[in-house]
Amino acid sequence: MIGIFVFLAGITMGSFFHLVGERLPVKRSILFPRSHCTACKQPLSLPKMIPLLSYAMLKGVCKHCGTRLSLLYPMVELLSGSLFLLMYKIAGVSFEGLFLVILCSLFMIAVVSDLLYMRVPNELFLFFFPLFVIYRTLEPLLIWWEGAASLLFCFLMFYSLERFKPNSMGGADMKLFGVLAFCFGFKPFLLILFLSCISGMVYAKVFSFRLDEPFPFVPAISFSFWLYLCGAYIILPFTGSTG
Numbered sequence: 001m002i003g004i005f006v007f008l009a010g011i012t013m014g015s016f017f018h019l020v021g022e023r024l025p026v027k028r029s030i031l032f033p034r035s036h037c038t039a040c041k042q043p044l045s046l047p048k049m050i051p052l053l054s055y056a057m058l059k060g061v062c063k064h065c066g067t068r069l070s071l072l073y074p075m076v077e078l079l080s081g082s083l084f085l086l087m088y089k090i091a092g093v094s095f096e097g098l099f100l101v102i103l104c105s106l107f108m109i110a111v112v113s114d115l116l117y118m119r120v121p122n123e124l125f126l127f128f129f130p131l132f133v134i135y136r137t138l139e140p141l142l143i144w145w146e147g148a149a150s151l152l153f154c155f156l157m158f159y160s161l162e163r164f165k166p167n168s169m170g171g172a173d174m175k176l177f178g179v180l181a182f183c184f185g186f187k188p189f190l191l192i193l194f195l196s197c198i199s200g201m202v203y204a205k206v207f208s209f210r211l212d213e214p215f216p217f218v219p220a221i222s223f224s225f226w227l228y229l230c231g232a233y234i235i236l237p238f239t240g241s242t243g
């Protein structure tokens with residue numbers, strides 16, 4: 001029963017993540033105006049704002065102008081619902097669960113921004129990073145300095161990469177890796193980095209990007225991070241550790 005509630009909360013938050021990811025990079029207010037059709041600017045009426053259901057009710061087209069609505073809306077909503085459920089299964093109703101929800105919120109918004117604009121605004125990191133610092137101060141990793149040390153290692157690694165091969169990775173991608181290094185420590189960071197490179201290559205291949213041209217890499221990082229969480233969920237009952 002709680003699972004259903006968590007899933008519904010997730011899809012509702014997903015609709016908000018899409019809105020923030022779409023509006024923050026172009027400095028539009030996230031409070032006003034209400035969600036509207038991007039083609040004809042007609043606001044969506046209240047029942048049409050219910051996540052997932054609205055897309056199904058409208059059959060994916062705006063009823064005013066017939067423009068096809070982006071598939072990204074229902075996908076972000078469905079994914080957020082599923083992730084919230086996964087995190088609830090991993091951590092239950094706990095402080096750690098709240099931390100995972102906040103972390104996934106950052107990634108979800110970053111995915112939308114990166115897909116739509118190929119950039120993630122700094123404001124997002126400035127808002128979220130202090131929350132992770134507070135959490136890791138109250139709930140440190142097994143070795144309390146590992147988060148800070150991994151963050152430093154991550155910084156030096158990408159700094160060297162920039163010197164050696166400039167612009168090979170986007171600023172937002174490095175910051176997201178920094179967040180993961182800080183929150184989870186060395187091993188999970190390196191594992192997610194490795195998975196991201198593989199899924200990034202697959203992603204570029206599927207969507208026909210050349211590997212030497214910029215393409216949105218945040219979805220690959222996020223996918224790898226969620227894969228890591230799923231893995232932690234499967235292994236967790238046996239080892240009792242996320243590291």
Ligand SMILES: [Zn+2]
Nearest residue numbers: 037040062065
């Ligand atoms: Zn329209």
